[in-house]
Amino acid sequence: MAKRSLRAELQGISKSNNFAGPAVNVIYRNRNLFDGGETLNLTGKFAYEFQVGRGGVQGLNSVELGLKADLIYPRVIFFYSDQGTF
Secondary structure: OOOEEEEEEEEEEEOOOOEEEEEEEEEEEEEOOOOOOOEEEEEEEEEEEEEOOOOOOOOOEEEEEEEEEEEEOOOOOOOOOOOOOO
16 A cells, blocks of 8 residues: 555535535545554645526625645544543
8 A cells, every 4th residue: 555645536516505516625645654653634625616507696606625634643642541540
C-alpha cells in the first residue's frame, strides 16, 4: 500500500430545494506520518449548485469551498478506569 496518495472524486448533487450541480473533492492521504501508524487526510472541496425546475426564483446559484484536515492516531491516548483513578 502506498504511503502517500492523491485522489479526486467527481460528484453530482441534487437537493430537495431544486438545487443541483457538480462537486469535486481532492483528497491527499499520508500514511505513517510520524512512523507510528498515523494517517493524515487533507480534503479540498469545490461545489457549484444552481436552481433547476419550476417554482421559486430562477437564476439562483451557490458556490461551496471547503478544506478539511484529519489526523488519525491508532493508539489509545486516554485511559478510563471504573475505580475513578488512572
